[in-house]
Structure formats: C-alpha cells, structure tokens
Amino acid sequence: MTRSRVRIAVVGAGGIGASAHLPAVSSLADEADLVAIVDLDEAKRDEAGARFGCANLYDDLSVMLAEQQPDLVALATPPSLHEPMAIEVMRAGAWAYCEKPLTGSLASADRIIAAERETGQWCVGVSQFRYAGGSRQAYDALRSRRWGRPLIGVAHTTWYRGPEYWDIPWRGKFRTEFGGATTTQAYHAIDLLVWLMGGDWSGVSAIVDTLDRPIEVEDASAAVLRFESGAIATLLSTVLSSAQETRLQVTTERATIDLDTLYLPQRDEWSLRQVDADGATQIVADWPEPEPPLEVNAHRAQIRSVLSAWREGRAPEVTAAEARKTLELLTALYKSSATRVEVARGEISSGDPFYEALDAAGPDRKGLAARV
Ligand SMILES: NC(=O)c1ccc[n+]([C@@H]2O[C@H](COP(=O)([O-])OP(=O)(O)OC[C@H]3O[C@@H](n4cnc5c(N)ncnc54)[C@H](O)[C@@H]3O)[C@@H](O)[C@H]2O)c1
Incomplete structure (x- = not known):
C-alpha cells in the first residue's frame, strides 16, 4: 500500500529551524502535516507554534515521539545532539532529517549507520546546496x-x-x-x-x-x-x-x-x-x-525529495553513509x-x-x- 500524507515534527526552533525547516515543512501542506515542534526554549517554541499554526509544542523529544508518532523528524538542534536524537528518532520508527554536520566523528557516524540498519529507518543528512x-x-x-x-x-x-x-x-x-x-x-x-x-x-x-x-x-x-x-x-x-x-x-x-x-x-x-x-x-x-526560481528555501526542495522516497519506500539520496563521505x-x-x-x-x-x-x-x- 502506498502511504500518502507524511507526519513531520521539527526539533529545534532556533536559527535554522525557524528560518528554514519550519517554513519548508509548512509550505508542503499538500503532502505533509507539521504535527509537532520541540524546543527547550519556551519562548521560541511558542513563537514558532503561533507562526506556523502548530498547537503540539514539546520540550522533550521522547515525549513527543511517544505521543505524536511522526513519520519524519527534522533535527535542527546543536551538532552534539544529532547522534543521540537521530538514533532515538529511528528507534521510534521514524526517519530523521538531520542538520549538518551529521555528527562529530566517523565513529559516531558509524553508530548512526548501524542504527539505520538496526531499525530499517533512514537518517537523511541536510545537504541543501545540492537541491538549490x-x-x-x-x-x-x-x-x-x-x-x-x-x-x-x-x-x-x-x-x-x-x-x-x-x-x-x-x-x-x-x-x-x-x-x-x-x-x-x-x-x-x-x-x-x-x-x-x-x-x-x-x-x-x-x-x-x-x-x-x-x-x-x-x-x-x-x-x-x-x-x-x-x-x-x-x-x-x-x-x-x-x-x-x-x-x-x-x-x-x-x-x-x-x-x-x-x-x-x-x-x-x-x-x-x-x-x-x-x-x-x-x-x-x-x-x-x-x-x-526556488520557492521558500532549498531545505524545502530536499524535504520534498525525502518525502517522495519515504512514500515510495526507497532509500533517500543523502543517507547517513552519503553524509559520512563529507x-x-x-x-x-x-x-x-x-x-x-x-x-x-x-x-x-x-x-x-x-x-x-x-x-x-x-x-x-x-x-x-x-x-x-
Ligand atoms: N543548513 C544550514 O544552512 C544551516 C544553517 C545554520 C545552522 N545549521 C545547523 O543547524 C543546527 C542548529 O543551528 P542553529 O544555528 O539553528 O542553532 P540555534 O542555537 O539557533 O538553535 C538550536 C535550537 O535547538 C534548541 N535545543 C537545544 N537543545 C535542545 C533539546 N535537547 N531539545 C529540543 N531543543 C533543543 C535550542 O533551544 C535552539 O532553539 C546546527 O547543527 C548548525 O550547524 C545549518
């Protein structure tokens, strides 16, 4: 069965979360729903919720994953959180769309790749210039x-x-x-x-x-x-x-x-x-x-490509192994x-x-x- 609409959550409503991920996801309303925003910072969370019309606001990734069961989770958090968050997202049965750098070492990248294999999910690396x-x-x-x-x-x-x-x-x-x-x-x-x-x-x-x-x-x-x-x-x-x-x-x-x-x-x-x-x-x-010309931003173009892969059940272009090369x-x-x-x-x-x-x-x- 081909799945249609994709449930997307965004973690991190700071610099790039608010300026690229959230506008990109909310502009993809023809094929995806913004189901939750997660940020430790209450003011950023509230502001993003009001601006992007999302009422499900969380300060904790684990709670959000359990309650919302998203299909795709965009990670726009500081680099040192990418590995633990990406692995948690995949173990909860979702794909991760993770900001650059993927993580802080090749050892860490290999743990993310191992989690892709273990879970059957993917961790997509943000490479938006390839989609610009x-x-x-x-x-x-x-x-x-x-x-x-x-x-x-x-x-x-x-x-x-x-x-x-x-x-x-x-x-x-x-x-x-x-x-x-x-x-x-x-x-x-x-x-x-x-x-x-x-x-x-x-x-x-x-x-x-x-x-x-x-x-x-x-x-x-x-x-x-x-x-x-x-x-x-x-x-x-x-x-x-x-x-x-x-x-x-x-x-x-x-x-x-x-x-x-x-x-x-x-x-x-x-x-x-x-x-x-x-x-x-x-x-x-x-x-x-x-x-x-590109509408919104290049994250949108990459996310659209990720949604196609997700719907068709095939690997996305920038898997963790591809991001590991950079x-x-x-x-x-x-x-x-x-x-x-x-x-x-x-x-x-x-x-x-x-x-x-x-x-x-x-x-x-x-x-x-x-x-x-
Ligand atoms: N692709 C790009 O063009 C681009 C541009 C800028 C930054 N980035 C990358 O995006 C990531 C974030 O950068 P930024 O400049 O937006 O950072 P930022 O500090 O402005 O935003 C990060 C947000 O994450 C939140 N956060 C921190 N810990 C959290 C947690 N445990 N749970 C939930 N939320 C948490 C913070 O409160 C903050 O709002 C970095 O990896 C950075 O390299 C990418």
Missing part, C-alpha cells in the same frame, strides 16, 4: 560529460561572523560544535563541489587555524584536494572575510562553470564560460533544462593540518584518534598557540 537552484542541472551536465571531464575545482566560503555570533553557548566549542568555519560554514560549498566533481576525492592537504576570533574551533582553513580522476581543487573556508560570498568553480576540458552566491544558490547565479575559436571568452546561455573529507582535512602530511581517503579508521573526533588535534592546537 541550478545545482542538479550542473551535476547532470557534468556527469553527461557535455563539457568534458572536470579538471579543477574551487570552493571558497568567505563569510563574516562578528563576536556576537558566538554568544550562543554551543558555538565555538569543540565539545558542542566539533569544528569551525570549515565544518559549520563551508560545509555546503565543500559538499556541493565534491559532489559536482564526481565525489572521488582521494587525498587532502590542509592548514587549519584560529587566527582571530576568541573561539576554540578554527576560524580559517585552506586545503588542496586530489581526486582519483587526477582532478585537483582548492577549498578556502573562513568567517573572517568582509567579502561575504560563496564562490564555486569547476573547470572541465571545454568550459568553466561558476556559482557566485551567499546562502541560497539560485539558477541565475550560475554562469558557464567557454573560449571560442578567436580566443575570446563567451558566456554560454544555453544552460540545460531551465528551472523556475564528514570523512572534513576529518581528513583536520588530520592533514595536524600531521602536516596529505591524508588519503580511507586511512582514518578505528584506533586513529581522528576516527573518534572530527578535529582530534584541535584542542592541542589551541594549547600550543597559547604556549608560544
């Missing part, structure tokens, strides 16, 4: 080799966060945020670039540091990536830049594709250039399959900075301190800096 305007078209065109093989990639996340950003207690600390600019802010651009390039990264060299902000986690990193195909890429991730932009570039054998955006890529922020017979650079207008790259990037050597994909496994923590040397890095 133009991303799927770029992906399909690159896979079709329309412009030849991807050779060079760039993902630069140059954002600005002032001191007040870290007033929220979980931010800036290894115990609760796990990583800084690379994991928290640049996650989307890195995830999108590696997906566009074919996903086959094979090694990373990086420098990670805390250059200015009074926080434990890094405020800047620079990395070089190597791919199985021979392609190379650079990643720059910072919260110190007044430039406030997200720049992606993929150069293939016959074209260069650019995305210039900030938080929500739109179709018209992409461009495609080719050099013609006279050596002049042309902007190419015939981007395949034009699509309408987490592995981030972990390797931190390990490379700590060890000052290139880290290969697959080398971080049980017994390696970086298997147990995303940036295992981060606390030591800060200690060293204080002693110098």
